[in-house]
Amino acid sequence: GQQLNQSPQSMFIQEGEDVSMNCTSSSIFNTWLWYKQDPGEGPVLLIALYKAGELTSNGRLTAQFGITRKDSFLNISASIPSDVGIYFCAGHPTPGNTGKLIFGQGTTLQVKP
């Protein structure tokens, strides 16, 4: 089946550093979304991307829908301790959005104060 590959699997960074993570697929995706999961909680949507090439920011977060429609990246600038968590990419394989949103394996981020 279709899969999303996230990298890196985990990151351990110093507070204030910038972070970059990405998500790739062997097939075209219709939408790309980025979620964050805090420990013990459910995932929360950060950014949704719907067009190839789209670049969207949400505060210190910036995400892009790759031109090839097979990848997306998420950048976090000036990281802070509350950025700790698991970041998931997700997407709809084209054609159709029939409920089957595919999730990546997640990138675990640790921030050292």
Add this chain to the structure above:
Amino acid sequence: NAGVTQTPKFQVLKTGQSMTLQCAQDMNHNSMYWYRQDPGMGLRLIYYSASEGTTDKGEVPNGYNVSRLNKREFSLRLESAAPSQTSVYFCASNEGTVNTGELFFGEGSRLTVL
């Protein structure tokens, strides 16, 4: 608003026992979803309901059944639990009947099958 509420939050079962995970949303959303989360595997869709009265299989439906009781509630049932079903289960909802990807998740139900 409470959003998406799941019960129970924790459960331990013995192999072969049955149980039902409950989920309710108060956002008047049309579609609802059950995912399971396992280490290193992200979230995998078990079943979903695009609208009241309809249910469909997701990626990993074997061993589960669902019931969309009404627009608010979507339950997940394990008829005969197996150790492979040890996982964290998340219920989610979406405003539309088509999954735009903008899901609202509950806090999760951690299930251990011994």
